[in-house]
Structure formats: C-alpha cells, structure tokens
Amino acid sequence: MSRRTALITGITGQDGSYLAEYLLELGYRVVGITRRTSSHTGGRIEHLGERIELIGADLLDQTSLLAIVDQVQPDEIYNLAAQSFVPASWQQPVLTSEVTALGVTRLLEAARIACPSARVYQASSSEMFGMATETPQNERTPFYPRSPYGVSKLYGHWIAVNYRESYGMFVTSGILFNHESPRRGREFVTRKISHRVARIAHGLDRELRLGNLDARRDWGYAPDYVRAMHAMLQRDHPRDYVIATGETHSVGEFCAHAFAHAGLDWREHVVVDPAFLRPADVELLVGDAADARRDLGWRPTVDFPELVHIMVDADLALVAEELSRGSRLGDPSPIPLLP
Ligand code: NAP
Numbered sequence: 001m002s003r004r005t006a007l008i009t010g011i012t013g014q015d016g017s018y019l020a021e022y023l024l025e026l027g028y029r030v031v032g033i034t035r036r037t038s039s040h041t042g043g044r045i046e047h048l049g050e051r052i053e054l055i056g057a058d059l060l061d062q063t064s065l066l067a068i069v070d071q072v073q074p075d076e077i078y079n080l081a082a083q084s085f086v087p088a089s090w091q092q093p094v095l096t097s098e099v100t101a102l103g104v105t106r107l108l109e110a111a112r113i114a115c116p117s118a119r120v121y122q123a124s125s126s127e128m129f130g131m132a133t134e135t136p137q138n139e140r141t142p143f144y145p146r147s148p149y150g151v152s153k154l155y156g157h158w159i160a161v162n163y164r165e166s167y168g169m170f171v172t173s174g175i176l177f178n179h180e181s182p183r184r185g186r187e188f189v190t191r192k193i194s195h196r197v198a199r200i201a202h203g204l205d206r207e208l209r210l211g212n213l214d215a216r217r218d219w220g221y222a223p224d225y226v227r228a229m230h231a232m233l234q235r236d237h238p239r240d241y242v243i244a245t246g247e248t249h250s251v252g253e254f255c256a257h258a259f260a261h262a263g264l265d266w267r268e269h270v271v272v273d274p275a276f277l278r279p280a281d282v283e284l285l286v287g288d289a290a291d292a293r294r295d296l297g298w299r300p301t302v303d304f305p306e307l308v309h310i311m312v313d314a315d316l317a318l319v320a321e322e323l324s325r326g327s328r329l330g331d332p333s334p335i336p337l338l339p
Pocket residue numbers: 009010011012013014015016034035037041057058059060079080081082083084085099123124125126175176177178179180185
C-alpha cells in the first residue's frame with residue numbers, strides 16, 4: 001500500500017503537534033497548514049524538522065485552502081485550526097465565528113471540490129454541551145453552548161454532519177472534552193496553574209490569580225486524544241464520537257494537586273480575581289466515551305493525578321532550564337515552548 005497523506009490544519013497548536021508525531025510514527029506523509037504571522041509560531045513542531053511539510057494557508061481564505069487540498073490530494077484531513085480560547089471569543093466574537101465556524105465550511109468546500117474522497121476529521125468540543133442538560137454527556141446529549149466559541153463549534157459540528165449527509169463525504173467529528181499537556185497554551189487554566197506553580201517553586205513569583213475555582217472539567221492527556229482522532233477516520237462508516245475520561249474535577253482540585261506536587265500549599269498562593277470570571281461559564285462537564293471504547297477500542301492512559309504531575313514536572317524543568325540560561329525570567333507570557 002502506498003504511503004498515506006494527512007493534511008493537518010492547526011499543526012502548530014497543542015493537538016496538531018501531537019497528531020503530527022503520531023501520524024509520522026504510523027508512516028504517514030504529514031503536510032501541515034500554517035498561517036502567515038510576523039513572528040515564529042512553530043515551537044511545538046520544531047523538533048519534527050523536515051519530517052513534515054508546511055504550506056501557508058488560512059481558514060479565513062477560501063482560495064488558499066482550495067489550492068492546498070488540490071495540490072496535496074490528502075487521504076485524510078484533520079481540521080484542528082480554530083480560535084480556541086473561550087474568553088477571547090467574547091472579545092472577538094466575529095473573528096471567532098469566521099475561523100472556528102465558517103472556516104469549517106471553507107475547508108469542507110475545498111475538500112468537496114478538489115478531493116471529495118478525502119476523509120475529514122472535525123475538531124468538535126464538549127463546550128457545545130455548555131449548560132449541559134444531562135450528566136454525563138454522550139453523543140445523544142442535547143447541545144446548549146454558553147460562549148461565542150461554543151456556538152461557533154456547534155456550527156462547525158452541524159456543517160460537518162451536513163456535508164456527510166448531503167454529499168456522502170466521509171466526515172466525522174470528535175466531541176473532545178478538555179485535554180491538556182505540557183504543550184498547552186499558557187492562557188488555559190491547567191497550564192496557567194502548572195507554569196505558575198513552577199515559577200513559585202523556583203522563587204520567581206508568589207501569587208496565582210484565577211477566576212472560577214468551582215468549575216469542573218473532564219481533563220485528559222492530549223497525546224491520548226489524538227489517537228482517537230486517527231481511529232475515527234479508520235472506521236468503515238463515518239460517525240461522531242465523544243472522547244473523555246469519564247472523571248470530573250474542579251479547578252480548585254487541580255490547584256491543590258499541582259501545588260502539593262511541588263511541596264506547596266495552594267491556599268497560600270491562589271487569589272480569586274474577578275477579572276478572570278467569564279460572562280457565562282460552563283460549570284460541569286463530564287463525558288461518557290462508551291461508544292468510542294466499544295467501536296474504536298479507545299481508552300485514556302493517563303489519569304488526573306498523573307496528568308497534573310506530568311504538567312508540573314515539565315514546567316519545573318522548563319523554568320529551571322530558563323533560570324540556568326538566565327533568560328526570559330521576567331516573561332511569563334503565553335509563548336508555547338516544547339517540554
Ligand atoms: P490550539 O493550541 O489553540 O491551536 C490552534 C491552532 O489553530 C494553531 O495552530 C493556530 O495557529 C491555528 N489557527 C488559528 N487561527 C487560524 C487561522 N485563521 N487559519 C489557520 N490556522 C489557524 O488548540 P488545540 O488545543 O490544539 O485544539 C485543537 C482543536 O481542537 C481546536 O479546534 C480546538 O478548538 C479543538 N478542541 C480543543 C480541545 C482541548 O481541550 N484542547 C477540546 C475540544 C476541542 P497559530 O499557531 O498560528 O496560532
């Protein structure tokens with residue numbers, strides 16, 4: 001069988017970088033879409049070097065997407081690109097809809113016109129459940145998004161269903177619950193905590209300012225979740241799957257574990273700051289991935305305490321390394337770095 005080709009949007013993001021690694025291990029030719037920026041955004045994929053190919057395009061630009069799909073003729077397309085930070089979706093609701101919602105249609109149109117046989121994965125989100133009407137949430141749970149991000153993801157989800165049903169294309173969505181790693185952007189709560197714990201442990205900071213400590217999430221480990229994306233595209237028939245651990249923990253619990261792992265008491269450092277509260281929050285998410293377990297044989301390999309430890313250990317090492325280089329110490333900005 002000839003080498004299969006995967007096209008990944010969002011390859012410079014957390015999931016894109018792990019998915020690229022995983023597909024390379026499986027023997028794929030991996031082509032990634034990167035958008036034009038004035039500074040380097042490839043920190044998470046630098047180590048992959050020339051093993052992957054990068055081509056410039058943007059989910060906002062139909063012509064570039066069409067040209068790439070036509071040129072690459074991928075067997076599989078993974079649409080991971082998005083404006084993915086929920087708070088930013090209130091600040092930039094129109095941009096969020098353009099990228100996270102309409103961007104899906106642009107990519108599906110490119111596939112429909114230039115390579116209709118390609119199998120397409122759409123990155124749907126547990127944020128579509130929002131103010132969930134039942135617990136735990138599965139593929140049959142009604143959606144009730146609570147942010148412009150959640151609404152945009154719901155549009156992307158339904159347009160994917162519609163391309164599948166209207167054109168008979170192999171389009172599938174993974175409804176993924178939160179998944180984290182040392183490559184998570186520093187603005188997301190888990191990484192914000194693990195990175196600040198590391199800075200406090202090294203004596204660089206004293207305080208961690210957070211918003212809603214009672215919000216509960218089903219947190220898994222990102223490398224586990226990219227395996228599920230690939231598995232969904234190997235099925236005989238396309239359908240959507242929930243991917244989750246089935247456990248839920250509060251932001252406060254994440255803090256308690258993370259600080260304790262570094263020998264610290266979180267109550268001495270965490271300050272609740274209303275600036276980090278959202279206009280509307282999602283209070284409780286927990287997924288039921290029974291269908292994925294049954295059909296895909298998918299299971300998470302990392303549990304909650306282990307996830308927290310992996311992230312804190314990686315950030316302790318990162319800050320120690322920065323200290324030894326004497327660089328960037330005054331800069332806790334969310335620049336992604338490889339663990
Ligand atoms: P991420 O780290 O924020 O990465 C987002 C990626 O999208 C980056 O590569 C970014 O490129 C790219 N991007 C943004 N705007 C773009 C545009 N206009 N054109 C082309 N590329 C653009 O997100 P992630 O955590 O890896 O998540 C991957 C996908 O899964 C996203 O769609 C997210 O919404 C969804 N999701 C994530 C989770 C989770 O817990 N992580 C759960 C459910 C669903 P730059 O590097 O240039 O910014």
